[in-house]
Amino acid sequence: MATLEVKDLHVEITDDEQQKSREILKGVNLTMNTGEIHAIMGPNGTGKSTLSQTIMGQPAYHVTQGDILLNGESIIEMPVDERARKGLFLGMQYPAEIQGVTNAEFLRAAMNARRADDDQISVMAFLKELDKNLALLNMSESMTERYLNEGFSGGEKKRNEILQLLMIKPSFALLDEIDSGLDIDALQVVSKGVNSMRGDNFGSLIITHYQRLLNYIVPDVVHVMMGGKIVKTGGAELAQMLESEGYAGLRDDLDLDVKLVDED
């Protein structure tokens, strides 16, 4: 079993234009184990994406206090690629496009990156795994010979993130709004992909605005974030409650002094 712990995490981002730092996370605490699916919900601008990017190691986010531990080892000083090889994966909201590098070549490079030099995956084994996962995600084989994300539609990019997840098989997948911009069919396919990973050796932290995704990927734990902190944690029923009451209702129940971005 693997464990990911976030302890009293404070994170700042520097605004290049204004040359000013702004604190976004203000003391986040979270513990998750493989075998569990956690969901983080919360209004816009509350720090959900910042949390996932900071766990992955995006260089623009600066940890000013607290720690992130993977299996008891602090990872906040580690570069992004090392964190990935230790078992973290971030399904991104806006994946980069890379011309001239095919999807298949990229996937092999990513899989081989976490294997020893004398244990690189064979072409046959790779293709077999690839075909299986393409079928699961209703993706056409031609997607693998296209350049990485280049000219992909929003839905294709999201499916491609999940394809990478299935190929790389991380211990923990942070999925940042993988439901945004998906129609209902694509949402079902993406959910099927994530659900196929469920098991003792896989944990996921799913970030979403909407409860809808959680009908398809039923979480074990739901956290609500507001104002840079986790303000409430519960089971799947918490998501249902939010759907009916809204974030403002929860804020008022908890008597929090948080301004919601979309509120006048």
Next chain:
Amino acid sequence: MEAIADYKQLKTSVAAAASEYGEPEWLVERRVAAIDQMATLALPKANRFSIRDWPLTPTDQPLISSSDQSLTADVQMEAEHVQLVQVGSTTVMVNLPTELADQGVILMDLMTAIKKQPELVQQYLMTVIKSDEDRLTSYHEAFLNAGALLYVPKGVTIKQPIEINTVQDSTREQPLVAHVLIIAEDNSHFSVTHHLTTKGDVANVANVLVEIQARADSEVHYSAFDELGANTMAYMNRRATIARNAKVDWAIGMMNDGKTFGDFDSDLVGEGAKSDAKVITVTTKEQNVCINTRVTNRGKKTTGNIVQRGVIMEKSNLIFNGIGHIIHGASGAHAEQENRVLMMSNDAHGDANPILLIDENDVLAGHAASVGQIDEKQMYYLMSRGIDKAQAQRLVIRGFLSTVIGAIPAKPVRDRLTNTIERKLEDGIEL
């Protein structure tokens, strides 16, 4: 520029050597006349770059000498290829399938062509690039000692790429003055891959000219992989004259290891003529490189595109000039260009200069230029999948350069270009 003490003496010795080699009188006369031009003409000029101190016109070596054929041992020669292989002035292999020869296609080394196809060579040699343009073109005609002729008759389509391998013999002091003359008659269609390499470490000059005469409705795809050695100082001039509704595409991988000055020109003469010029380069160490890619729209409704992409490493210097010239009267002309330089070292220097000279109102012209660092968003994405920094950089750079790699039709050359780029990146990237 080295002083040439005695032009009279030089003319006498060049004429004697050429005659001894059995060259026809017209060529000997042209060589001698070109020496006269050398005395008065200036070196070619470029924006933000000078080759004033480059000794590009050596005259002390023999005009023509033979080279050891075994120097081409690593050139892939296949019986089924349409191919010409030359080391220095020595031709190692010419392979033209009978069915192409029967259709009138000519592929031979230039010195043989001068003897066997004198009218053709006399009619076309130095007509796209003229010997009296500057000191290096006149030097070229005076000291010409290698090259090839490719003639494709009217209406002939050749499916296989035609491969020309030029190996510079730098096991001794001897300039390589090579000329590839390509004539595409009306409505002919074919592609050429030109691969230049150097054997040996002796410091030498390479003066390489490629002329393409593209007649009406013809389509020529010319791809080049320049891989001249670190001790070679190179002057490369490639130009096409493109007639009515003809099209010439260039895909040039300029991977020389030494100083290089390149002029790549498309002259869109006929109405509806098109050209698409793509140039990539990777500069390393203290290399000094200037590439001028030019499109001149003369005819109405002509279309010219330029894409130049360079990666600069270590202490190298790269100047990309993209020159779009639309002549008065070329109404409906279309000219686009994009020049990009990726800086992989703070000690490297690069410039991307779009130069637009537009003398006509009814045109569409656009340009983009940038000198910048590697895209951090792409790096983060690749590294978030566990790929280490060095490999991620190589992938992003290869993507940046992929525009030319994919355009080379001959797979062995394409693979070798990929490998050469990888080697340069591995050697040159500072982490």
